[in-house]
Amino acid sequence: MRPQASPAASAPSASAQSAAPTVGKEGQVSNAAWEQDMRDFAARDAANPPPRDAVLFIGSSSIRMWETLAQDFPGTPVINRGFGGSEVRDSTWYADRIVTPYKPRQIVFYAGDNDLNSGRSPQQVAADVQAFIARVRRDLPGVPVVYLSIKPSPSRANLLPQIRQANALIQQRTAQMRDVRYVDVFTPMLGPDGQPRPALFREDMLHMTADGYALWTKALAPYIAP
Template sequence: MPLIGNRLPSSVLCASLLLAALLAGAAPALAERTPQVPQQVSQPNWEQDIQRFEAQDRARPPAPAGVVFVGSSSIRFWDSLARDFPDVAVLNRGFGGSEIRDSTWFADRIILPYRPRQVVLYAGDNDINSGRDTQQVADDFAAFVQRLRQDLPEVRIAYLAIKPSPSRISQLPRQQQANALIAASADRLGVDFIDVATPMLDAAGQPRPELFVADQLHMNAQGYALWREVVTPFLQP
């Protein structure tokens, strides 16, 4: 393009400025359409647990279309799970002191590969104990549901209410508020909200200590027997 007195012709200059303005205006829209790489929200120290599950799967692949129980230590320590539900093909994928977000993050590895017909989640009290507020816990629950239905749109999902425990009695009001928010969200999302919390309270509204082991946080056989009674009607045979 010939220069005029070391300057571009005015028509070319105007066209260049217009193009720059259009590109600048389009930048936000382009950025919005660009998929964002998800950031890991789960603790890396759960990786050993997940690898252990994967090794078990390689050694003995679980049958598809079963019921996956996933979540924190209340699931992990449910050693009688298969005996409690003998007519249901159940799979225990509870790990450590995990939070709801952990199960969402690892769903690709410990839930979705099994193509389950039903998923039962227990998590939430560790979330509150770590400082997440009740709305965040409810939002994390909704994100878990969204993640599963992205790949398994027909899967049935159940959420076990955050349990009250004597060792976390100071957190009971927040646990109950989170349960109320999750129950409302579950109703909107078509998820079963299983209230295992209310029968774990005594007449004064306090956690029943006889349902727990010595740490007064994790349940004993009596506690799991109570859960079995409450959960049974919600399981698909």
């Protein structure tokens, strides 16, 4: 697997892009491209220890670029560990470094559209999400997980059928899991014509504006642990 290659997506450094994929014990695949991101997180934690008993937001660039998390969820300690261009399997691979150590009260997870864009099937993405949750459960069995559905980006409108299928499969699987919530942000991001609403996106038509994050905050707020 390689990191997201779309020109509009956040990309790792040139040296990172040359790193070979790595296969873990549990069949999860990731890429060493994200090693520098992990080191940056560790350095940040050493300089400013993250809050305890926080809500951990993890996933791809839609999480990384959510710079208003603290303001959007006032009174709730939050940690942002999104890394741009990542896929579901990357968060699973690095869970021992950016999930488990924080012992969060809750995890909010967003990833999946980079996966589909790189050629993963809806069935594979749904299985990857299930594997991520299983990985979390191994070390943090009582921590609730919220999965944000794959968003509909105008730049990836050609993937809408796959996104719909992946979301449906993930919703079905998470409905059978204890302490896992599926939050639909896909539907409210569509216009009356059934297409993504451009006003919710930046010029690249992939990453979101403040209005996009306001929509996510409204959809997610009822599920955030107080």
